[in-house]
Amino acid sequence: MAINYDDRIPNNVNLSGDKRLQRALETWQPAFLDWWQDVGPEGFQKDDVYLRTAISTAPGGWAHFGHVKMPDYRWGIFLEDAVPDRRIPGGDHAGEPVWQEVPGEYRNTLRRIIVTQADTEPASVEQQRWLGKTAPSMYDMRNLFQVNVEEGRHLWAMVYLLHAYFGKDGRDEADDLLARRSGDADKPRILDAFNQPCPDWLTFFCFTMFTDRDGKYQLGALAESGFDPLARTCGFMLTEEAHHLSVGELGVERVLRRSAQLTKLDPNGDARAQGGIDLPTVQKWISYWFSYSLDLFGSELSSNAADFFGAGLKGRWNEAKDFTEHRALDQYYRLPVVKNGSVVEDEVPLRNAMNEVLRQSYIADCQRVVKRWNAALEQEGTDFRVSLPSSRFFRRQGIYAGHDFNREGDLIGSEAWQRQQDEWLPSAADRAYVASLMHAVTEPGQMAHWIAPPRKGINGQDVAFEYVRHA
Numbered sequence: 001m002a003i004n005y006d007d008r009i010p011n012n013v014n015l016s017g018d019k020r021l022q023r024a025l026e027t028w029q030p031a032f033l034d035w036w037q038d039v040g041p042e043g044f045q046k047d048d049v050y051l052r053t054a055i056s057t058a059p060g061g062w063a064h065f066g067h068v069k070m071p072d073y074r075w076g077i078f079l080e081d082a083v084p085d086r087r088i089p090g091g092d093h094a095g096e097p098v099w100q101e102v103p104g105e106y107r108n109t110l111r112r113i114i115v116t117q118a119d120t121e122p123a124s125v126e127q128q129r130w131l132g133k134t135a136p137s138m139y140d141m142r143n144l145f146q147v148n149v150e151e152g153r154h155l156w157a158m159v160y161l162l163h164a165y166f167g168k169d170g171r172d173e174a175d176d177l178l179a180r181r182s183g184d185a186d187k188p189r190i191l192d193a194f195n196q197p198c199p200d201w202l203t204f205f206c207f208t209m210f211t212d213r214d215g216k217y218q219l220g221a222l223a224e225s226g227f228d229p230l231a232r233t234c235g236f237m238l239t240e241e242a243h244h245l246s247v248g249e250l251g252v253e254r255v256l257r258r259s260a261q262l263t264k265l266d267p268n269g270d271a272r273a274q275g276g277i278d279l280p281t282v283q284k285w286i287s288y289w290f291s292y293s294l295d296l297f298g299s300e301l302s303s304n305a306a307d308f309f310g311a312g313l314k315g316r317w318n319e320a321k322d323f324t325e326h327r328a329l330d331q332y333y334r335l336p337v338v339k340n341g342s343v344v345e346d347e348v349p350l351r352n353a354m355n356e357v358l359r360q361s362y363i364a365d366c367q368r369v370v371k372r373w374n375a376a377l378e379q380e381g382t383d384f385r386v387s388l389p390s391s392r393f394f395r396r397q398g399i400y401a402g403h404d405f406n407r408e409g410d411l412i413g414s415e416a417w418q419r420q421q422d423e424w425l426p427s428a429a430d431r432a433y434v435a436s437l438m439h440a441v442t443e444p445g446q447m448a449h450w451i452a453p454p455r456k457g458i459n460g461q462d463v464a465f466e467y468v469r470h471a
């Protein structure tokens with residue numbers, strides 16, 4: 001369905017056909033803009049940024065590119081087209097017609113699921129608000145702002161659902177989404193990874209690679225929901241999300257390439273002596289953000305996950321397309337667990353392992369990227385290879401939390417952990433070193449010393465294009 005840009009709130013849901021809903025969202029809109037000015041990108045609100053804006057939700061060719069001031073970005077409500085005669089993909093109701101209204105018995109659960117997803121969207125904008133000031137290039141600065149405005153758009157997507165389907169409770173939740181703050185001691189964001197600071201660009205690239213990719217899998221599970229408006233909302237968010245993931249993947253790849261080049265250049269093979277980030281340090285950032293993002297999937301064993309799947313509120317990744325059996329009853333999942341001080345395999349009911357099933361889809365996706373990174377390292381002529389640690393390593397949630405594992409996933413004592421954690425994860429000195437390299441490069445086409453240039457620009461433009469024009 002075409003997007004209507006004549007309304008104050010751009011949309012493809014015929015918003016003007018529901019005056020009460022339209023008025024409620026038009027009341028929320030100035031509060032959103034205040035939030036954006038308060039904690040959105042710091043210092044660039046008057047600049048013209050080369051941004052893409054959605055013009056249709058049809059696959060391919062949906063974006064318009066042009067210079068826009070961020071506060072003038074047309075945030076709106078865009079749902080994927082409805083699939084005629086769509087059926088509930090998974091769970092106890094598999095095969096029944098999808099719901100266009102919230103089923104009463106799932107109302108609270110569904111609201112909780114939507115709020116938890118919604119909360120991550122403004123949180124990431126808050127986490128990244130200072131990064132514009134140290135962008136390694138104009139190209140990168142533009143990508144950061146594109147990600148930021150689209151996370152704002154994702155908040156709109158979720159707030160629409162809350163307003164349209166959850167009455168007063170939903171409107172209160174929408175207000176709370178603008179009241180919580182990432183990292184705030186009194187009113188923090190809901191999930192831990194979204195309260196972590198994002199102080200440098202290596203963190204930003206790892207965050208968009210690993211944490212936004214968790215978002216991809218959460219949205220994918222919700223795109224399989226029996227609640228059709230949620231499924232259609234998430235379907236379109238996924239197409240926007242793909243750009244965020246490529247910013248992360250290609251960003252880390254460019255750091256790796258530059259690190260390899262500087263290592264070769266130095267007589268002692270020391271990239272830091274050449275003013276770059278050394279490869280082992282990049283590996284530590286990868287390990288940290290991969291592990292942090294694994295926590296976001298929830299516990300390996302979860303009765304909530306079983307309930308969400310059984311109710312048809314969430315599916316597995318590509319539930320409708322990739323599976324033939326959709327009830328997941330009387331089936332078991334093999335899972336390594338800690339018993340009497342060692343790791344042994346256990347068999348658990350499949351529905352209770354649905355978080356882990358989704359996490360494994362995510363890990364396989366991350367592995368594909370790691371392969372591409374290593375192909376880049378090979379091209380650069382280094383023997384160094386990056387890798388993902390075991391999914392038991394450095395976990396703070398789920399059945400492995402509270403135990404110490406090495407990168408291979410073997411149990412080690414807490415003393416061994418204390419001794420070696422700085423070899424595996426960013427130390428205070430590593431963080432200070434990486435932070436010391438963060439200086440803005442504002443000449444179009446120029447790159448900070450520690451990162452390789454991208455292979456191509458945005459939307460067919462040159463890398464040296466003026467992606468951000470200062471006011």
Ligand SMILES: [Fe+2]
Pocket residue numbers: 121150151154215241
């Ligand atoms: Fe998002």
Ligand SMILES: [Fe+2]
Pocket residue numbers: 151212215241244
């Ligand atoms: Fe994202």
